[in-house]
Amino acid sequence: MDNEKAGRRIADLRKMIRHHNARYYQQDAPEISDAEYDRLMRELQELEALFPDDGIASSPTQRVGAAPLAKFSPFSHPQPMLSLANAFSPEEILEFDARLRRLTKTDAIDYVAEPKLDGLAVNLIYENGLFQRGATRGDGTTGEDVTQNLRTIGSLPLKMTPSAACPFPEFLEVRGEVYMERKPFEKLNRRRETQGEDPFANPRNAAAGSLRQLDAKITARRPLNIFLYGAGSVRGAAFTTHWEILETLAAWGFPVNPLVRRAPDISAGLAYFAEIGALRPSLPYDIDGVVLKVNALALQDVLGSVSRSPRWALACKFPAQQATTVVCDIIVQVGRTGTLTPVAVMEPVTVGGVVVSRATLHNADEVQKKDIRIGDTVVIQRAGDVIPEVVRALTDKRSGREMPFRMPGRCPECGSDIVRREGEAAHRCVNLSCPAQIKEHIRHFASRGAMDIEGLGEKVTAQLFDARLIADPADLYFLKPEQLLALDRQADKSVRKLLDAIERSKTPPLDKFIYALGIRHVGERTAGLLARQFDSLQNLLRADVSTLTALNEIGPEIAQSIVEFFAEDHNRKLMEKFDKAGLMPQTPAQTTGAPLAGKTFVFTGSLESMGRTEAKSLVEAQGGVVLSSVTGKTSYVVAGSEPGSKLDKAASLRIPVISETEFLKLVGRTT
Ligand code: IVH
Numbered sequence: 262m263d264n265e266k267a268g269r270r271i272a273d274l275r276k277m278i279r280h281h282n283a284r285y286y287q288q289d290a291p292e293i294s295d296a297e298y299d300r301l302m303r304e305l306q307e308l309e310a311l312f313p314d315d316g317i318a319s320s321p322t323q324r325v326g327a328a329p330l331a332k333f334s335p336f337s338h339p340q341p342m343l344s345l346a347n348a349f350s351p352e353e354i355l356e357f358d359a360r361l362r363r364l365t366k367t368d369a370i371d372y373v374a375e376p377k378l379d380g381l382a383v384n385l386i387y388e389n390g391l392f393q394r395g396a397t398r399g400d401g402t403t404g405e406d407v408t409q410n411l412r413t414i415g416s417l418p419l420k421m422t423p424s425a426a427c428p429f430p431e432f433l434e435v436r437g438e439v440y441m442e443r444k445p446f447e448k449l450n451r452r453r454e455t456q457g458e459d460p461f462a463n464p465r466n467a468a469a470g471s472l473r474q475l476d477a478k479i480t481a482r483r484p485l486n487i488f489l490y491g492a493g494s495v496r497g498a499a500f501t502t503h504w505e506i507l508e509t510l511a512a513w514g515f516p517v518n519p520l521v522r523r524a525p526d527i528s529a530g531l532a533y534f535a536e537i538g539a540l541r542p543s544l545p546y547d548i549d550g551v552v553l554k555v556n557a558l559a560l561q562d563v564l565g566s567v568s569r570s571p572r573w574a575l576a577c578k579f580p581a582q583q584a585t586t587v588v589c590d591i592i593v594q595v596g597r598t599g600t601l602t603p604v605a606v607m608e609p610v611t612v613g614g615v616v617v618s619r620a621t622l623h624n625a626d627e628v629q630k631k632d633i634r635i636g637d638t639v640v641i642q643r644a645g646d647v648i649p650e651v652v653r654a655l656t657d658k659r660s661g662r663e664m665p666f667r668m669p670g671r672c673p674e675c676g677s678d679i680v681r682r683e684g685e686a687a688h689r690c691v692n693l694s695c696p697a698q699i700k701e702h703i704r705h706f707a708s709r710g711a712m713d714i715e716g717l718g719e720k721v722t723a724q725l726f727d728a729r730l731i732a733d734p735a736d737l738y739f740l741k742p743e744q745l746l747a748l749d750r751q752a753d754k755s756v757r758k759l760l761d762a763i764e765r766s767k768t769p770p771l772d773k774f775i776y777a778l779g780i781r782h783v784g785e786r787t788a789g790l791l792a793r794q795f796d797s798l799q800n801l802l803r804a805d806v807s808t809l810t811a812l813n814e815i816g817p818e819i820a821q822s823i824v825e826f827f828a829e830d831h832n833r834k835l836m837e838k839f840d841k842a843g844l845m846p847q848t849p850a851q852t853t854g855a856p857l858a859g860k861t862f863v864f865t866g867s868l869e870s871m872g873r874t875e876a877k878s879l880v881e882a883q884g885g886v887v888l889s890s891v892t893g894k895t896s897y898v899v900a901g902s903e904p905g906s907k908l909d910k911a912a913s914l915r916i917p918v919i920s921e922t923e924f925l926k927l928v929g930r931t932t
Contacts, residue, residue, distance in 0.1 A: 267312040274305040278321040282415055294793055294849075299812070318391045319420030324412050330475045333405035336396035338384050339434050340493035343401065344569050345552065345576040351531055354553070357575045358527035361555065364572070365563060369526040371556040373503045374533040375490055376520050377576055379547040380440030381469045383411065384493065390421040390429035390513075397473065401569060410472050413481035414439065422514035427498055434493030435510065441468040442545045445484035452784035455705055457598025459624060459686055462650060464547050478816045482786070486546070489515040502556045523556065534577050541579065550578040583642040583652065584617075586610040591622065591635055591666045595674050595697035597705055597779060599690040603628050603666060605639070605651055612643045620649040624686040625668040632656075634663035672697070693831070699733070700726050702779055706734040710785055711777035712766045716759045724748055734777070735835055737763050738842030761892045767844050768861060768886045771798065774846040780826045782819040790814060791823075796848050802827050802836070845886050855884025857928070861894065862887045865908055866901035868921050879928045891916060899924045 262270075278301055281293060306322050317323070348354045361370050382398040395411040396404035411417060421429055441449075441464040449467060450460040461467035471483035489510050492500070500506050504523055511517040520537065524530040530553050537551050555561050555573035564572040590606040603622040610617055620641050622628045633639060637654040668688050670679060677692035690698065700722055707717035714737070725731045730744055740763065745756040769777070772792035776785050783791070794812055795801040801823075809820035826832055847858075862880050864873060864887065871879075876899070877887045891898055891910040898911040898918045911918050919927070 264312060267308055268314065271305065271308050271312065271314065271316070274301055274308070275316065275320055277301055278305065282321060282324075299794075318393075321419075323419060324415070324481070330409070330477075332475065333407060333473070336384075336394065336399070336404045336406040338396065338399075338402060338404060338493065339386070341401050342382060342384055342398045342404070342436065342493075343566060343571050345574055346570045347550075347576045347578055349578050349580070351534070354531060354534065354575065354577050355527065357553075358530070361564065361573070365560060370560075372524040372527070372530050372553045373507065373556050374522050374524045374530055374537075375552045375554070376518055376537055376544075376548045377550040377552045377578075378438040378440050378488060378518070379463075379465045379549045380438040381465065381472065383407070383437060383439050383472070383487070385411065385417075385435050385437070385489075387421060387430075387433040387435065389431055390423070392417070392419045405473065407472055409477040410474060410480040411439075413477055414485045414487055416516045417487050418514040420514075422512070424509070424512040426512065427509050429513075430495050430497035432494070432496040433498070434495065435489050435515065436491040436493060437487050437489035437515075439468050439472050439485055439487050440464065440546050441471070441484055442486065443547065444545065449484065455597060455779065456781050456784060457596060457600050457687075457689075458782075459600070460621075462623065476816055478814065482814055487516060488518045490518070490521075490552075501558055503554050503558065503561075504556055524553070530577075538579055548579075550576050552576055582612050583640050584610045584612040585638055585640050585655065586617075588633065588635055588637050588639055588651075591628070591633070593669060593673050595672060595690055595695065595701070597698055597701035598781065599672075599692070599695060599698050601668065601672070601679065601688045601690065603668070605633065607639070607641070610641070612641060612649060617641060617643065617649045620651050622651060622666075625666075625688060626686055628666050632665075634659075634665050636660070636663035674698075694732075696726065703731060703734050703737070705779050706777045707737070707766075708777075711773055712769050713773070714759075714766045715762045716755070717762070721759070724750075733835055733838070735838035735842055735844075738767070738839075738844060761894075764888070764890060764892045765894050767842070767888060768847055769844075771796075771846040771848055774798070774844075775801070778826070778832075781822045783823060787815070787819060793849055798836075798846055843889055845881075847884075847886070857883040857885030860885040860896040862897050862899055862924075863889065863891050863895050863907060863911075864899045864901065866904035868899075868901040868924075870921065870925065876924075879930065883928060897924075897927075 278298070281298055281301070302322065305320070309317055309320060309322060348357055358370060362368065383395055384398065384404065385395040386393045392412070394406060394408045396406050398404050412419065423429065443464055446461070446464040446467050453460050461470060467483070468485060471480050471485055474480045490507070491503070492506050492510070498509070500509065507517050507521055522533055524533055534551050537548070541548060553575045555564065561571065561573040566572060586607045588605045588607050592604050592606055594602045594604055596602060603625065605620045605622055607618055607620065622633060631651065631653055633651055633654050638658040639654050640652040641649050642652050643649045668679065671677060672679060672690035672692065672695055674697035675690065675692050675695040677690050677695060679688050680691050681688045692698070703726065704717070704719055704722045706712055707714035707722070717737070725740075728748055730740060731737055740760065742756050742760060745751050745759065746753070770792070772785075772789040775783065775791050776788035790812065791801055795804060804823070806817065806820045806824050809815050809823060810817055857880060862885055864876060868876055880887050888895065891907050891914060893914050895911070895914070895916045898907060898916050899921065900908055900918050901921055908918060
């Protein structure tokens with residue numbers, strides 16, 4: 262390929278990938294599969310390596326996450342990053358305004374009002390329109406260089422948009438807040454919990470933890486966002502008001518919070534505070550107040566700063582949604598991977614409109630750090646939809662009879678040893694066959710998003726397990742109606758429904774099946790990626806660490822975990838058992854385009870032209886599936902000579918029954 266042709270292809274690829282990034286990250290409406298996206302990305306990476314050009318700095322290839330760092334380098338902020346003075350009531354806001362009017366000898370102060378996002382502050386450097394470096398706030402003077410991680414944030418422009426009104430400044434220091442929306446945060450936490458990882462306490466911690474990752478590939482998988490709200494030192498552009506800065510940032514392509522407003526005097530500022538307070542529960546992200554900033558930059562200069570906060574800005578904080586109650590007990594829950602989570606059981610109390618009686622205490626360190634004891638009166642709080650948390654104990658209310666919490670030395674479910682691995686916050690039960698772990702494991706397997714077996718919730722799983730009918734997820738497929746009927750609270754109808762749901766789950770999409778296995782670090786998204794890349798369980802079973810890490814998004818830790826999972830004897834046996842049960846994960850091709858995709862066949866009686874095995878492979882070759890029993894979801898029953906009771910079942914369920922000739926026609930074989 263010559264230089265010119267390569268240059269054109271590179272430009273095309275960058276444009277296409279940017280378009281697909283926007284579809285994926287901003288519009289949540291991807292147009293191409295991850296595999297196709299990965300192919301475009303890989304082609305671009307290869308061409309960029311062969312034909313280096315100036316556009317590389319802003320290329321989408323720079324977003325995928327660079328090699329892990331040993332530690333972050335210190336970053337000196339060209340201009341220090343200040344913090345804000347706080348106000349906790351309208352009176353304090355009015356005092357602030359009165360002070361400023363006195364100091365500046367003016368009647369009314371023109372403000373800009375902005376939501377105060379609850380994330381973490383970052384400082385970004387752009388030179389001639391290109392993103393160069395970025396850092397966390399740190400102590401305000403020196404932060405940590407998190408450039409590689411910032412690049413992975415989809416909404417952060419790597420290249421500024423040229424604006425006719427205001428050309429690129431030669432140097433721009435721009436400040437903003439990196440945050441995570443609540444919904445993706447909750448999803449991330451659910452995934453972490455199913456993978457045996459400690460959940461983040463709130464979206465802010467999740468955003469901070471994600472941005473301060475030494476492995477940028479991990480950051481790239483976290484749903485981070487950014488809003489920009491200010492400038493530091495600027496060369497090559499001049500502003501006279503803060504409002505002008507915000508407008509120009511938006512014109513340059515930076516995400517600026519759409520809720521920012523001008524407030525020509527303090528009463529407008531107070532109205533904004535009330536308005537945003539009312540909007541707060543319906544916003545997709547957490548805010549903890551609003552910020553008022555003096556609009557005129559000249560006036561900001563006159564006012565200057567005291568200690569570390571500018572006199573010209575104020576954080577007006579919302580009252581937190583808190584309540585006090587009493588901790589009746591601290592119990593320990595055992596999760597799917599054996600993680601022990603201390604949970605405070607409290608006298609029910611209403612916080613922000615919701616009755617709360619349990620709050621997670623995360624782990625033993627957290628309980629100790631906060632010194633929460635059984636019998637304590639505690640302050641609890643709810644931030645948005647997040648799981649309630651215990652903020653602190655009111656120690657002056659102690660009677661002396663409170664009991665400190667001790668993590669049990671043995672698993673409360675199975676009595677096995679508890680270990681705490683080096684560097685981990687979690688205590689875990691070492692027993693792989695701990696009943697609590699197995700039950701959680703089976704429940705995860707059956708859950709929505711995984712195999713989606715209706716009717717197999719916590720209670721029924723426990724019932725089946727305790728009756729020794731199931732000891733692993735594959736046992737579900739060998740359950741007999743009479744076994745279930747012998748159980749408490751199970752009648753004909755519920756048993757039939759459950760068995761049908763189990764039968765229906767025998768042809769899961771491959772990604773759901775992979776997710777259902779509960780491999781550590783493999784959440785829904787990774788499972789989807791694996792299914793698309795490997796196309797069959799057999800291929801995935803054969804993959805080694807290097808094949809796996811060659812995929813975008815899969816780091817060494819995930820790869821290791823997958824390989825270890827399939828290498829383990831117990832899991833190998835489980836796979837064989839699934840196979841014996843007739844479980845057939847559907848490859849992505851089967852669930853889409855193929856002629857018999859999504860169709861299930863049941864054979865009864867014997868065929869003249871071929872054996873069952875051949876018939877089965879004919880169906881499978883076209884994306885269909887052969888099952889052994891008839892359910893309401895069966896597409897066709899193929900009746901050979903001397904059919905059995907399946908024919909009656911088909912008739913009663915009104916399932917189409919076809920002859921061998923019709924079957925052959927359907928699969929495209931003419932006799
Ligand atoms: S302005 C000198 N504007 O609040 C101005 N900060 O308590 C300094 N924050 O470190 C910051 N939203 O992390 C500003 N619209 C906003 C903000 C905001 C959130 C955070 C930021 C800052 C902290 C100060």
